[in-house]
Amino acid sequence: MTTDTTTKDAAPGATAPGETVLDARGVTMRFGGLTAVNNVDLTVNSGEIVGLIGPNGAGKTTFFNCLTGLYIPTEGEVRYKGQVLPPKSFKVTAAGVARTFQNIRLFANMTVLENVLVGRHTRTKEGLWSALLRGPGFHRAERASRERAMELLAFVGLDAKAEHLARNLPYGEQRKLEIARALASEPGLLLLDEPTAGMNPQETRATEELVFAIRDKGIAVLVIEHDMRFIFNLCDRVAVLVQGEKLVEGDSATVQGDERVVAAYLGEPFEDAPGSEEIAEVEAAEAQAAATDSAPGKENDR
């Protein structure tokens, strides 16, 4: 028996190869006098994982908000599969763009499964009356929804915890649940805002695998992340945002070798560079060493 795995494994929102999924042109976002995002172009094609990096305050989250209808860009246009995105986040989700947030936004007192079911509401055709009357159509739709939600929980590795309250999950699993909930809207494009923030190295590695698996289902991914190793391992293309402007865009090697990127990050250490705590620790140790070095001299002087 032969199985066509490409169709079988493809997500319902999957995009045909060779299609431009996201096309953001000249996106500018101003808050009063502050230009948080300035004339940024970015495309994401089907089958791609694209990274968006940049120092804190560079405008990455603001740019995401412009892509998802949370903000209406001051200037510019965002197209998803050729259509200009509507200026409302639930309509953007319905169109096929899903996201997770830099600060986890789950329904803490709902179960894991319920959180994913909430994510499905843009995809369930059963309307208000059907839900109120709870006719056979409603029950059929609800059963199908639950099955799909359980499938997604299995995909992210949380099916065994379906009945747990979201707030009782460890941090790393809450992040996974957010991804499952985003996938529940059956997107063609998934936007991840710092998906490994606060994760340990094993969790980060698992997230990397999860993002590859999402891409393999035909869902294009745009990811913001601070962890450089994560980004350069994962992404086909990386764009660097600095002070609201796109500074460089290219494959990992191009971006890593670009002096402007290194300069933009000076003062903000890379993942493998000594962190600020380590620098402070070294400086404290040096100061102490200097103090003890001079102390005997002082004593001798007395």
Ligand SMILES: Nc1ncnc2c1ncn2[C@@H]1O[C@H](COP(=O)(O)OP(=O)(O)O)[C@@H](O)[C@H]1O
């Ligand atoms: N709603 C807002 N109102 C005013 N300023 C904002 C708002 N959102 C973000 N900013 C400002 O825009 C800049 C970019 O922020 P942000 O997009 O969060 O950066 P990043 O995600 O790259 O760290 C910052 O200077 C931030 O203070």
Ligand SMILES: [Mg+2]
């Ligand atoms: Mg941010």
